[in-house]
Amino acid sequence: MMELAISTADADLVASEILGGESERCAVLFASRVDRADGGVRFIVRNIEIPSPESYTEQTAVRAELNPAFVAKISKNARMRGDSIVFIHSHLDEARPEFSRIDDLGENRLADFLAVRMPGVPHVSVVVSAGGWCGRQLGTSNPIKIVSIGERRDVLFEPGSCGEPIQPIFDRQVRAFGEAGQRVMESLTVAIVGLGGTGSVAAEQLAHLGVRRFVLIDPDKLEPTNLNRVVGASKGDIELPKVEVAANHIAKIAPEASVKCVQGDITRTRIARELIPVDFIFSCTDSHGSRAVIQQISYQYLIPCVDVGSILTAKNGRVTGIHGRIQALAPGLPCFSCSGLIDAEEVRRDMMNEEERRLDPYIQGAQEPAPAVISINSTVTSLAVTMFMSITLGIPSEGRYVLYNANRPSLRSVTASQNPTCYICSPSGVLGRGNSQALFTRND
Ligand SMILES: [Zn+2]
Ligand SMILES: [Zn+2]
Incomplete structure (x- = not known):
């Protein structure tokens, strides 16, 4: 089509x-x-x-x-x-x-x-x-x-929009957003970048919702310390690529779904280009380099995206703060650069290969792993999936940049202003340029 x-x-x-x-x-x-x-x-x-x-x-x-x-x-x-x-x-x-x-x-x-x-x-x-x-x-x-x-x-x-009959398993959803809404779910190809604590939850929920075409991107294999929060994973999956673990979980929910597994780093051109043919992107990665690439593709190719982030801070075995951020990227909405969420130095480091990282005088030792708990990841990812339904189906949920604070507790919609000459999200940036603009990715 x-x-x-x-x-x-x-x-x-x-x-x-x-x-x-x-x-x-x-x-x-x-x-x-x-x-x-x-x-x-x-x-x-x-x-x-x-x-x-x-x-x-x-x-x-x-x-x-x-x-x-x-x-x-x-x-x-x-x-x-x-x-x-x-x-x-x-x-x-x-x-x-x-x-x-x-x-x-x-x-x-x-x-x-x-x-x-x-x-x-x-x-x-x-x-x-x-x-x-x-x-x-x-x-x-x-x-x-x-x-x-x-x-x-x-x-x-939408040319000739009547298709296969809707499966009875979606009865409760058809009652919510109609047959037309259910067909939208089934028509979309959705990419998920990062299949860890948040991306695995997104994959599970999207499969239940009726999304039937996925592109899953993640470079890593499942480690024992992921088992506390990667949904669908069990001990037998350790050492399997995370994309495969997620694909297997999707197949249990929806055997007819088509899933493309891409085990690789989104900051590399060949991997990043896998996002170009999709209809929607879930950004479930916490690296600045990955988010820089995802936002460029989102604006340059007019592909809406929802980004999920959660931070749990802890000191001496006590949790000191729980925060989440759910943010949509699309023409007319501020990008990560406009929202002050991209650190150029972090992007530079994320773009390096092993050798360069080893030689870089500013990177010493391995990074300490961040604390992570399943309920926090699931809360923010569920909000992201609801935002996805608002964008694609128009369900009433207007926030496009939402912050969660578990302590208060609060969930509030915030706004960031868009730089009118932003190199990403403004018409003088990469917005709508398609293949005429090279990606800011690496070719190795
Ligand atoms: Zn005419
Ligand atoms: Zn911008």
């Missing part, structure tokens, strides 16, 4: 620019392409151009046609960057939009023109009305799913 991903802010901008008025209007988007987990293609919207009134040859209540000079100009810009072009036009009626006979004719001419100028590059056609969105590959009848990514992941257009 082909999919078009656009930030919610861009989708709102397009709608406000082209809807309303007496005649149809157009918007042009530039999008890069990546392969999806299901074998399809994902178009990632990078930027928008709104044609001026002089850019049209015709503009009526049933037709809007851009002039050849304008189309030549945008195709030149797209060709230079290897982008696809998304042609959007409005329909004036309030009904759910459909492509008209006039659209078919105009599009075929456009597709022929672009096939000569940009051979082999697929483009997209979208109609927007007050009744919604509708998309297809330009000059064809192949439908394209459209999703907007922001504080929520909204499916703006």
Whole structure:
């Protein structure tokens, strides 16, 4: 299935620019392409151009046609960057939009023109009305799913959405978020980075919820000291890769689930690229280097992410503090850098290999392991899974940056401000750049 991903802010901008008025209007988007987990293609919207009134040859209540000079100009810009072009036009009626006979004719001419100028590059056609969105590959009848990514992941257009009957085991969930919500769960490919005390809980809960496609990433093997908190693990699993332990646990809950196990370090390019085809990321790692890579991919490829962190402090055998943080990353939300949660020196160390770490004068001895207890991990991970459901299903739970303090106890939603020129989460950063921007990862 082909999919078009656009930030919610861009989708709102397009709608406000082209809807309303007496005649149809157009918007042009530039999008890069990546392969999806299901074998399809994902178009990632990078930027928008709104044609001026002089850019049209015709503009009526049933037709809007851009002039050849304008189309030549945008195709030149797209060709230079290897982008696809998304042609959007409005329909004036309030009904759910459909492509008209006039659209078919105009599009075929456009597709022929672009096939000569940009051979082999697929483009997209979208109609927007007050009744919604509708998309297809330009000059064809192949439908394209459209999703907007922001504080929520909204499916703006879902072609032919009736599928297999829903399994009876999901009866109680269908009563909560309907068949449509259950189908969303089953349609998503979810990556979990880190399969320890929090990631294993996320894997278990997502399998119960009905997620059926997973990418699990972790470099480590299960150690005896993990058995107090890695759910689904037992003594017989010691020395197995953590990704395999989690995959086995998912298989017990959902034998039909497809799970890709990636045993490796997310700070390495080859491993990091495994995240690009997914629909959602759970960041369950406590390393600064890993989080730096995950946030770049999340914003650059418009993939929503929830990050989970918990800190339990103890002194002389007494717990002194229990804190948790659950934070979503998506266009319009501040990244870790804006939230002051990335330490450049820590990132530098996390990116090193064994040899470099041994030679680095600032790293001495092994790091002391942090205290960890299952109930704290489960509390924060459950909140993260609920945040995931709020983002993907719209269940009422508005916090996107939530802090937990067990002592008070309190759970509060906080905000961080977004740096308007942030190199990650702002339009002048990597936001929406797709494959045109290299990852800040290592190739060894
Ligand atoms: Zn039309
Ligand atoms: Zn930022």
